Amino acid sequence: MGSSKSKNKAKKLQKNQSVQIDKQLSKEKEKLSLDLSILLLGTGESGKTTFIKQASILYKGGFNELDKQLYPKTIRRNAITYMKELISAAQILELDLPEEIEQAFFQFRRFNLFQNSDQQSHIFDDIERVSQDDYEPTDKDILFCRIPTTGINFLTFEHKSRNWKVIDVGGQRSERRKWIHTFDNVNFLIYVVAINEFDQALFEEHTQNRMQESLEFFSEMVNNQYFKDKNCILLFNKMDLFKAKIQKVDLNVCFPEYNGGKNYENALSFIQKTFLSVAQNSNRTITPLYVCATETKEMQDLFEQVFDIILKHLN
Known part of the structure; x- marks a missing residue:
């Protein structure tokens, strides 16, 4: 009799333990389903790091005091690098320094001879403030600070009842292929294109067009065995610079087959179609x-659009 009661008690205890284990597994499964990972891709200078910095401002409370203590040295180093690049380009163009530099710097028909960026204008406009002994960088200063991504960087945050992880990997040639196989389980790809760079050359190889390099890298990534089934957002960045430049420089300097003239809509449509045409798997979605x-305000609107697109495809 006592033995029977003992057995029943043991069975009841075992059942309760099983129920608790099932509940715990269910919670873990639910928690896992809330975690979403995004792999951020693109060539050097495309704007991936700025994407990460903006996400930090909008969803992590911005840059902390330690960041602001570390950045001044890097920002000043950027300024010196930009000055060297500008002087080097001026010497190639055989300009008299300094009178002709500013004029040539903003003449788009010679723009491709400068390894310039939008970061340069921001620093040069505020060079006196940046050079002060008590200089403290603003969020915008940090946004414009150029630090090439090396290795792998992560940003995690909570939004829309989800845990998001954005993974940023080095875009320079030397950084590629180190990490491809590592991220075959990501939920979504975002490929960033600096659309204004159609007449500029790489830092690593001055004879290679930046947009052609970006197109080749995009083709390599979206058709890679690890990513060929992943949905993707094709993010064309630096649209303001592109709109200004296309009025001065014909897109056929990058794509000889283009015949749409110095027209914003024609050039944008051609670039978009060219990138989309290299994706071989028609079953997945690539959203431009x-x-x-x-x-920052524009990026906030973009992030919300990105989150909605990703969640829609996962449902």
Whole structure:
């Protein structure tokens, strides 16, 4: 009799333990389903790091005091690098220094001879403030600070009842292929294109067009065995610079087959179609979006659009 009661008690205890284990597994499964990972891709200078910085401002409370203590040295180093690049380009163009530099710097028909960026204008406009002994960088200064991504960087945050992880990997040639196989389980890809760079050359190889390099890298990534089934957002960045430049420089300097003239709509349509045409898997979705990543309000609207697109495809 006592033995029977003992057995029943043991069975009841075992059942309760099983129920608790099932509940715990269910919670873990639910928690896992709330975690979403995004792999951020693109060539050097495309704006991936700015994307990460904007996400930090909008969803992590911005840059902390330690960040602001570390950045002044890097920002000043950027300024010196930009000055060297500008002087080097001026010497190539055989300009008299300094009178002709500013004029040539903003003449788009010679723009491709400068390894310039939108970061340069921001620093040069505020060079006196940046050079002060008590200089403290603003969020915008940090946004415009150029630090090439090396290795792998992560940003995690909570939004829309989800845990998001954005993974940023080095875009320079030397950084590629180190990490491809590592991220075959990501939920979504975002590929960033600096659309204004159609007449500029790489830092690593001065004879290679930046947009052609970006197109080749995009083709390599979206058709890679690890990513060929992943949905993707094709993010065209630096739209403001592109709109200004296309009025001065014909897109056929990058794509000889283009015959749409110095027309914003024609050039944008051609670039978009060219990128989309290299994706071989027609069953997945590649969504083009457009932004100027240095504008925080614009980026906030873009992020919400990105989150909605990703969640829609996962449901």
